[in-house]
Amino acid sequence: MSTKVKITPEVVAEHGLSEEEYKVIQDRLGREPNINELGIFSVMWSEHCSYKSSRRHLSKFLTKGDRVIQGPGENAGVIDIDDGDAIIFKMESHNHPSYIEPYQGAATGVGGIMRDVFTMGARPIALMNALRFGEHSHWKTKQLVNGVVAGIGGYGNCVGVPTVGGETNFHKGYNGNILVNAMCVGLARTDKVFYSAAKGVGNPIFYVGSKTGRDGIHGATMASAEFDDNSEEKRPTVQVGDPFTEKLLIEACLELMETDAIIAIQDMGAAGLTSSSIEMADKGGVGVLINLDDVPQREEGMTPYEMMLSESQERMLMVIKPGKEKLAYEVFEKWELDVALIGKTTDTGRLVLKHKKKKVCDIPIAPLADDAPNLNRPYKIPKPLPIINSTDIHETQDYNDALLRIMGSPDICSKRWIWEQYDRHVMTDTLDSSQSGGDAAIIRIHNKNKAVAITTDCTPRYVQADPYEGGKQCVAETWRNLTCVGADPIAITDCLNFGNPEREDIMGQFVGAIEGMNEACRAFDYPVVSGNVSLYNETNGVAIPPTPAVGGVGLIPDLEYFSSISGAKEGDTLIMIGETNGWLGSSIYLREILRREEGAPPPVDLDVEKINGDYIRKLIRNKRVNAVHDCSDGGMAIAACELALTNNIGVHLQRSSGCPLHAWLFGEDQARYLISVEENSVNPILTTAEDRGVKAYVVGKVGGMNIKAEGAFDLPISTVREKHENTLPELMS
Amino acid sequence: MRTAVITFPASNCDRDAAVALHKVTGIKPVMVWHRDIELPNDIEFVVIPGGFSYGDYLRCGAMASRSPIVADLVKKAKKGLAIAGFCNGFQVLTEAGLLPGALMRNKGLKFVCRPEKLEIVNNTSRYTSKYNDQSEVVYPVAHHDGNYYADKETLNKIEGQGQVIFRYKDNPNGSVNDIAGICNERGNIFGMMPHPERAIDPLHGGTDGIKLFKSIIESI
Numbered sequence: 001m002s003t004k005v006k007i008t009p010e011v012v013a014e015h016g017l018s019e020e021e022y023k024v025i026q027d028r029l030g031r032e033p034n035i036n037e038l039g040i041f042s043v044m045w046s047e048h049c050s051y052k053s054s055r056r057h058l059s060k061f062l063t064k065g066d067r068v069i070q071g072p073g074e075n076a077g078v079i080d081i082d083d084g085d086a087i088i089f090k091m092e093s094h095n096h097p098s099y100i101e102p103y104q105g106a107a108t109g110v111g112g113i114m115r116d117v118f119t120m121g122a123r124p125i126a127l128m129n130a131l132r133f134g135e136h137s138h139w140k141t142k143q144l145v146n147g148v149v150a151g152i153g154g155y156g157n158c159v160g161v162p163t164v165g166g167e168t169n170f171h172k173g174y175n176g177n178i179l180v181n182a183m184c185v186g187l188a189r190t191d192k193v194f195y196s197a198a199k200g201v202g203n204p205i206f207y208v209g210s211k212t213g214r215d216g217i218h219g220a221t222m223a224s225a226e227f228d229d230n231s232e233e234k235r236p237t238v239q240v241g242d243p244f245t246e247k248l249l250i251e252a253c254l255e256l257m258e259t260d261a262i263i264a265i266q267d268m269g270a271a272g273l274t275s276s277s278i279e280m281a282d283k284g285g286v287g288v289l290i291n292l293d294d295v296p297q298r299e300e301g302m303t304p305y306e307m308m309l310s311e312s313q314e315r316m317l318m319v320i321k322p323g324k325e326k327l328a329y330e331v332f333e334k335w336e337l338d339v340a341l342i343g344k345t346t347d348t349g350r351l352v353l354k355h356k357k358k359k360v361c362d363i364p365i366a367p368l369a370d371d372a373p374n375l376n377r378p379y380k381i382p383k384p385l386p387i388i389n390s391t392d393i394h395e396t397q398d399y400n401d402a403l404l405r406i407m408g409s410p411d412i413c414s415k416r417w418i419w420e421q422y423d424r425h426v427m428t429d430t431l432d433s434s435q436s437g438g439d440a441a442i443i444r445i446h447n448k449n450k451a452v453a454i455t456t457d458c459t460p461r462y463v464q465a466d467p468y469e470g471g472k473q474c475v476a477e478t479w480r481n482l483t484c485v486g487a488d489p490i491a492i493t494d495c496l497n498f499g500n501p502e503r504e505d506i507m508g509q510f511v512g513a514i515e516g517m518n519e520a521c522r523a524f525d526y527p528v529v530s531g532n533v534s535l536y537n538e539t540n541g542v543a544i545p546p547t548p549a550v551g552g553v554g555l556i557p558d559l560e561y562f563s564s565i566s567g568a569k570e571g572d573t574l575i576m577i578g579e580t581n582g583w584l585g586s587s588i589y590l591r592e593i594l595r596r597e598e599g600a601p602p603p604v605d606l607d608v609e610k611i612n613g614d615y616i617r618k619l620i621r622n623k624r625v626n627a628v629h630d631c632s633d634g635g636m637a638i639a640a641c642e643l644a645l646t647n648n649i650g651v652h653l654q655r656s657s658g659c660p661l662h663a664w665l666f667g668e669d670q671a672r673y674l675i676s677v678e679e680n681s682v683n684p685i686l687t688t689a690e691d692r693g694v695k696a697y698v699v700g701k702v703g704g705m706n707i708k709a710e711g712a713f714d715l716p717i718s719t720v721r722e723k724h725e726n727t728l729p730e731l732m733s
Numbered sequence: 734m735r736t737a738v739i740t741f742p743a744s745n746c747d748r749d750a751a752v753a754l755h756k757v758t759g760i761k762p763v764m765v766w767h768r769d770i771e772l773p774n775d776i777e778f779v780v781i782p783g784g785f786s787y788g789d790y791l792r793c794g795a796m797a798s799r800s801p802i803v804a805d806l807v808k809k810a811k812k813g814l815a816i817a818g819f820c821n822g823f824q825v826l827t828e829a830g831l832l833p834g835a836l837m838r839n840k841g842l843k844f845v846c847r848p849e850k851l852e853i854v855n856n857t858s859r860y861t862s863k864y865n866d867q868s869e870v871v872y873p874v875a876h877h878d879g880n881y882y883a884d885k886e887t888l889n890k891i892e893g894q895g896q897v898i899f900r901y902k903d904n905p906n907g908s909v910n911d912i913a914g915i916c917n918e919r920g921n922i923f924g925m926m927p928h929p930e931r932a933i934d935p936l937h938g939g940t941d942g943i944k945l946f947k948s949i950i951e952s953i
Contacts, residue, residue, distance in 0.1 A: 153844050157875070158785040160745020244788025247743040336742065421844045423875040425931045426783075428749045435847075444936065559936070 005035035015042035021373060028367040036304045036353065036361045041368065043271035043309060044278060047535055050372040053501040054533045057514050061528040062521040067490050068529055069190060075116040075267065076186075077529025078193055079491050081555045085445060086190045087452055088122035091130070091183035091495040091551040093534035097239065098180040102147025106180050107155040107241035108313050113184040114159065115267035118250050119316065121194040121257050122186025125427060126443045127156045129166040129182050130456040130495070130549040134175030136410045136731050141170070144178055145418075145732065151241075152182070153421040158243035159250065163422035164433040164441035166456055170410040173460070176539025181495040183551040185454055187445060194257060196266040196276075198284035198319045198345050203263055205277075205288065205343040206325075208332055209249050209315040212273070213298035215239045216311025245314040245337070252335035253316065261324035268315040274308045276317045277343075278351060282369045284319075287348035292355040296338040304353055304360040319345060379507035384466035388599035390582040390663035393590060399665075399712035402593050404723045406634050406666075407641055409592045413727035431562075432485065437646045438565035439484035439630045442556065451556040453487035459633070460545035462601035465586045467509045471516025471548060472604040476670060477632060478552030479524050483613040484628045484673065486562040486620035487554030489524060494531040494550050499543025501535045509546040510535075517548060523606035526552075563620045568627040568647040568676035572702035575685060576656070578612050578672030579695040580636065582663025588634040589666035602668050609671045615694045616673050624681050631672035636699065637665040639674045641707055645721055647676075650704035655711070656697045665709055676702055734950060736762040736778045739806075739822075741797045746783035746820065746930065753930040754780065757946040767800040772809060777953050779806065783820030783875070783928060793836065793878045794824030803829050815949055816922045817860065820876055823914075823924030832917055832924045833891060834883035839876070840907025846875040848938065849927055850902040851913050855895045858916055859952040860923045863944040870941035872927035874905055879926035881908035881915075891915055899925055923949070 005011070012022045015038055025033055025041050033041065043049055051058065063071035069086055070078035076090035094109025114124050129152055134141045156163045161184070198205075216239045256262060264284060266276040273295070281288040292307050302310075320328050325341065332339035346352070351368075353361035396402040406412055419434035429444040431451060440455040457477040463470030475492065482489040494517070499506040521527060537544040556562045584590055585599025619625050627647065631639040636653065644651045655664050677685060682698065689696035700709075708714035736754045740747045747764065754762040762780070763773055772779065786797035797803065803825065810816055810831055818826040826832040839845055848871050856864045864870070883891065888910060891897055899914035906926070914925025929942030 150843070157844055157846075157877075158743065158745075158788065160743075160784060242788070244743050244785065244790065247745065247785070247788075420847055423844070423846050425846065425873050425875060425928070425937070426745055426749065428752060428931050428934070428937065431936050 007032055007035065007038060015039065016046060017042055021045060024371055028364060028371065036308060037363050039305050039309050040274050040361065040363065043274055044368045045372050048270050049275055051533055052373040052375050053377050053535060055374050056376060057511055060514065061518050063527050063529065065491065065525060065527040068527055069193065071527065071529045072531060074195060075119045077491060077493060078120065079529060079553065080190060081452065084190050086188045086193060087185060087553060088117050088120045088188055089183065089185040089493055089551065089553055090116050090530040091181055091493040091549065092532040093495050093497060094180045094182065095178065095497065095534055095537055098148055099178050102144050103151040104240050106148040106151030108239045109180050109182045110152055110155040111241045111243065111246050111313055112269050113182045114161065114246065115269065117184045117186035118253055119194065119265055119267045120188065121192050122188035123254060124161045124184050124186045124250065125429065126185040126441060126454055127161050127163040127182065128454055128456050128551060129163065130458065131166065131168045132174045132179035132547060133170050134178065135172040136170050138175045142732060148180055149418050149421050155241055155243045157423040159247045160426050162424050162426050162430050164424050164430055164443065165454065168415050168418060169460065171545060173545040177537045177544050179497050179544065179547055181549045183456055183493065185452065185553060192257065194262060194265050196264050196280050196283055198264040198280035198286055200263060201286055201345055201347045203319045203322060203345045204325055204341050205290065205345065206318050206320050206328055207295060207315065207340045207342045208318065208337055210242060210245050210312055211296040211298035211338055212307055212310045213312045214302065214306055214310060217306055217309045239311050239313055241313050248335045248337055249314055249316060252332050252337055256328060256331045259327060261320055261327050263319040263321055265316060265318040268317060270311065272310050272312065278365055278368050280317065280319065281351065281365045284345065287346035287350045287365060288343060289346050289352045290343035292353055294340050294342040296340050304355045377501055377507045378504050379511045380504045381467060381508040381512040382505055384469065384600050385598055386600060388585045390584045390660055390667065393584045394594060395660060395662040396593055400715055403637060403713045403715065404720065406588060406592050406638060407720055408723040408727045410727060410731065412588065412634055412638060414725045415728060416725060417728040417732055432564050436564055436566055437642055439481035440487065442485055442562060444559065449559050451559060451562065453482045453485045453554040453556055455481040456549055456551045457481060458547055458549040460547045461586050461597065463513055463546040463548060465599065465601045467512030467546060468516040469601050469603055471513035472520045472606065473601065473670065474548050474550045475517045475520035475526065476604050476609050478550045479526060479609065480613060480630050482552050482554035483616050484630050485556065485564055486617060487556045489526055489552055489554040491527050491529045492550050492552045494528060494548060495534065496531065497534045497537055497544065497547040497549065499538040506543055513546055513548045520606055523610060561621045563625055563628045565627055565629045565643055565646045568643055568649060568702045570649060570703045571679060572626055572676040573679055573682050573698055574640065574651065574700040574702060575675050575677055575682065575696055576636065576672060576699045577616060577675060577689065577694060577696050579669060580657060580659065580664055580667060580672065581669050582659035582667035583669045584663050584667055587666060587668045589662065602670050604670045611692060612671045612673065612694055615689060615692055619685065624685060625675045625677050627676040629674045631674050632668065635666040635668050636674065637709060641720055643674060643676065644707050644717055645724060648717065649702055650706045650717060651700055651702055653700040653709035656699050661712055665712060734758055734777050734953060735760065735775045737765045737772060737776045738762050738780045738782055739765050739767065739802055741767040741786035741800065743788055744782050744784035744786055746928065749930045750780040750782040753933050753942065753946055756933055757943060758950060765802060767797065767802050770801045771805050778815045778949060781816065781818040781822030781825050783822060786821055786825065794821060794828040797825045798828035807831060810922055813919065813921050815953060817949065818924040819928055819930060820926055823926055824878065826922060826924045831922050832915060833887045834881055836878050837880040837882055838878050839880050844877040845905045847873065847905065849874045849905055851899045851927060852902055854897050854900050858898050859920050860916065860945055860949050861898055862952065863948040871932065871939050872929050872942060873931045874927045876926050879906040879908065881912045883909065894918060898923065
């Protein structure tokens, strides 16, 4: 075996492997590994690839359901949306690269998640993103926002997939570690879903896409002495995205998928050629022989180690049916992509790599997957913060000022500055997007009378205050947002962003949040079909707020029946569905007006969520509502303001209960929907609600050009709009 | 009537243009590959769609304008073939010399996507004759390089000859004279940055784009 590198304990440690893990490697090989093999074990057993801290907890999730075709474990989740159509979707983080190089980090995040989706046979039809930046006054925030947004737009716009929604928060907890979570939704036929299992022996393995360069290889491992010569040119570089190649890859792969040439296909994501070849072989129960000299290379003199660990973008690996090689070449050459036959499947059960006629790696594949560490890290779920009564929370003396401050706060303000940089309309099936300020994006299934609704949600301050309730809330809010547009929620993907799992409290946040999320998934029969875990999000020992971002997908079965925040009319009555108790703990009011971040978050009663949501969907299908809006951050006051701004019509709220006025307006009680209905629908709605055990009551009227609440605020829409719209442009100027 | 849509590598509004043409003519357009050397004979109207042909590398539209199919379009344009370019298609047409002027980076230096109000400056052109009762339309824009520029002499000429067809009401990109869409002297070639093909269905939020396609198709 060719290797000049001596494997010392230091080299092992630099590869992030523990002594025990190294012993397992020696045992399975029956000898010392060489540097290539060590590198391969290292990345396969890394947190990122093996989910070693999270696996045992993730396994608790509900992952099955009537509409689930493929749950976690493949490139993305697959659900059935009838008529032979399938939706394939996933969300993934690209946090660390985006902090270091915001444009390319975000761009390659978008590229990576799209590849996960089209790898499975789906044409990407929508992109979403969930972004968390540091506080707006932090010196680095502006540059990061600029770069990340430009990167997301630069990639998605070029590829021609609409970026239709998402969320953006600002908090000092992300000052040193921003979060960039990208979600992609694709459309396939249920009988044309592609998987990664490389079944059959002696089948050709094709490499397609960009050439392999030295980008993305771990800096620490590269710094070892043995790479001294030419160290300058081997220095790792940041991954660079090329959306042009991605677009060609999408078209070429989808074109080849129309034939029967492909046995298995896998994109080269994290750990590139290593993880893609091993996953394909492991799932197919075969071995793999790769001749590294045939790998298209961007630079001269690349070593096997570099080729196997490179994270160059826009590359795919596929196993082709023998006899179909010519067809594959034709399609990829038509699209002017690099294509190479680099190896074949074997019956050895081993990954064998050849380089310059020498064997440079020979390891059994099963242990790479089966023996991957599965840690049971100690954890302590943090105690929820104590409940604060709304009567103990100071009432503002100036409601006009309070409303404007909240509407202009970075979390609540208009994100127009961001979404105007994203092409939201390409493919011409976008029926609703960020543009409306509504609750979920709506994307029509091309040429059909149905649509999918998509949303991403997470309220990190709730998860911080109580991981379990906060976890429930993340899932419940997506379910509610899909409900708001009249969709039947089907399934979720998640992106679990947390700090260092080696700390008991962080691991406790993680476990608590998963338990809460899972309980909500089970209550709604709303399974997790794909996801991603991002740990070690911290700087100088300070962890980010726990941020389990959830992406929900639902089906609008008939375009005759959907709803949105638009449609409120002069003379409409505003009805609140769901009880208002005025919960101010961990609320936006408490944080933005009183500068306090404390108190237990609002509890989520999943039974109530269910009956309220089911009722809303029924009202939408019965065409009883003109507009629907979820009541979340900032409570009823902010929901009403958003409704007014979108429809450019005034609202007039009148307190309906005995709870303190500020708590009634700004309380964040869950399971609530603000609906705008015709006068003659009011009584039927209230009556049927009562029959179903749903709390429903009139909270105001629609009309005029002012946003007012009796005894509290009264402002012209234009004033509120100005405040709402100006924050971000001012911050970014 | 037979129509065609050209597909370059990384065109991404080719399907959208095809959907619009199908809707208006009732016949699916022919999708023509950039490497084809000749347009099918019976094609009477061609759309060069939006997108990022060749990744916008070098200059938007520059490489596409040198592709084999565009050479044939240039030849046929001289014989009067009707050709429209939207967004990237407009950039291709200026790069190919079929329309005057050039499109530069947006004044704000950022990609901008929003519904845009346009004034119909000339509703007697082959592309706008159906708008006789209308002075304004809303089409979405979505571009990074839509800042139209032409030298004074050219501007005077196109303004004077009725070649300026659309103007922005709220200029999103810094275009000179708020120009959003122009045609050539003969009137058979038309280019604009906004996307009429994204405004052909009530579910898009508007159907202002339909009349543009109807106008040109009925003029043939």
